[in-house]
Amino acid sequence: MQIVLANPRGFCAGVRMAIDVVDQVLDIVGDGETIYVYHEIVHNKHVVDRFVDRGVVFVDDLDEVPHGSIVVFSAHGVSPAIRAQADSRGLRSIDATCPLVTKVHSRAIRYAKQGYQILLVGHKDHQEIIGTFGEAPEQTQVVECVDCIPHLRIDDPDKLVYLTQTTLSVDDANVIISALKAAFPNIKEPPSEDICYATTNRQSAVRQIAPLCDLVIVVGSRNSSNSVRLTEIAENSGTRGVRIDDVSELDPSWYPTGNERILLTAGASAPEDLVSTICRHFVERHGATLHLADVYEETVEFGLPLTLKKLMEEHDIDHRDRRVRVEPPVITQGEYGSVAVALTISTGGNA
Numbered sequence: 001m002q003i004v005l006a007n008p009r010g011f012c013a014g015v016r017m018a019i020d021v022v023d024q025v026l027d028i029v030g031d032g033e034t035i036y037v038y039h040e041i042v043h044n045k046h047v048v049d050r051f052v053d054r055g056v057v058f059v060d061d062l063d064e065v066p067h068g069s070i071v072v073f074s075a076h077g078v079s080p081a082i083r084a085q086a087d088s089r090g091l092r093s094i095d096a097t098c099p100l101v102t103k104v105h106s107r108a109i110r111y112a113k114q115g116y117q118i119l120l121v122g123h124k125d126h127q128e129i130i131g132t133f134g135e136a137p138e139q140t141q142v143v144e145c146v147d148c149i150p151h152l153r154i155d156d157p158d159k160l161v162y163l164t165q166t167t168l169s170v171d172d173a174n175v176i177i178s179a180l181k182a183a184f185p186n187i188k189e190p191p192s193e194d195i196c197y198a199t200t201n202r203q204s205a206v207r208q209i210a211p212l213c214d215l216v217i218v219v220g221s222r223n224s225s226n227s228v229r230l231t232e233i234a235e236n237s238g239t240r241g242v243r244i245d246d247v248s249e250l251d252p253s254w255y256p257t258g259n260e261r262i263l264l265t266a267g268a269s270a271p272e273d274l275v276s277t278i279c280r281h282f283v284e285r286h287g288a289t290l291h292l293a294d295v296y297e298e299t300v301e302f303g304l305p306l307t308l309k310k311l312m313e314e315h316d317i318d319h320r321d322r323r324v325r326v327e328p329p330v331i332t333q334g335e336y337g338s339v340a341v342a343l344t345i346s347t348g349g350n351a
């Protein structure tokens with residue numbers, strides 16, 4: 001059996017930043033105060049459970065947060081109405097919204113001010129879309145599929161713009177965008193792609209490597225949009241794709257001969273230790289060899305959110321030179337069960 005590890009996989013800079021924010025706030029307040037997080041900080045069961053074990057309380061309604069408490073907004077962003085609600089309840093808001101989500105919010109605000117109707121391509125129940133929609137609810141409609149397009153209420157087809165959720169399937173989004181352009185030839189395009197570098201790179205790696213494999217295993221939670229999209233991309237490329245939260249969900253019927261080549265990847269919110277545990281399982285139980293497929297090198301890094309910097313300053317913590325960057329994991333025998341042999345896939349790069 002061969003396990004091919006896709007690079008990049010797992011944590012993106014936005015998820016890393018959101019987790020670091022909660023870690024940092026926990027360090028600052030210690031055991032003396034409960035930290036609240038509005039919605040899951042990132043869409044991963046293990047990340048959330050680990051914070052719950054450390055005393056963090058996750059809420060879906062700010063009314064559950066006591067007056068004056070610290071509340072962290074998740075990586076997916078929130079609407080202005082939620083920020084206002086937090087202020088009116090006297091909460092101390094720390095914003096862990098991914099800067100690439102904030103960029104889409106800024107575009108929505110700008111186009112709304114210019115009088116555009118906004119067609120927001122994405123999943124209407126996803127936290128990110130709820131937040132972006134909330135920037136200009138009177139002027140925004142969510143487009144989930146091509147069949148939705150005839151039902152849109154359009155005031156002026158020459159004053160339309162589309163924006164997209166950051167974690168969509170690039171392929172699916174392109175189908176909807178092409179249909180929007182066909183229906184409204186003068187629709188304005190955003191100046192650059194809203195689907196983020198991490199989504200694009202992880203999807204592209206699967207698209208390139210999956211056809212060389214018998215099975216694609218995606219580590220990620222069921223509510224992680226980008227993890228679900230990775231399994232769909234595997235299936236679209238003709239290779240079975242399965243999504244699992246962790247090693248306990250592996251099903252041996254997926255690899256009946258024991259000689260399969262399996263691509264192992266992870267959604268942007270899945271911690272790497274879940275991947276290394278699965279590798280160890282395959283090495284120890286199935287004598288698997290590990291192979292590393294480096295497709296893209298990612299160099300994106302973010303600064304800390306201003307609201308966190310302010311809290312750090314109040315506690316005399318120096319935040320200068322603090323940046324958030326995700327380094328590619330190092331495959332060690334101890335953690336992964338074996339070292340990995342390079343399997344080089346050459347492509348153009350992205351970010």
Ligand code: SF4
Pocket residue numbers: 012013014015075098099100101166167196197198199226268
């Ligand atoms: S998937 Fe993209 S938009 Fe979402 S948190 Fe990561 S970098 Fe930000």
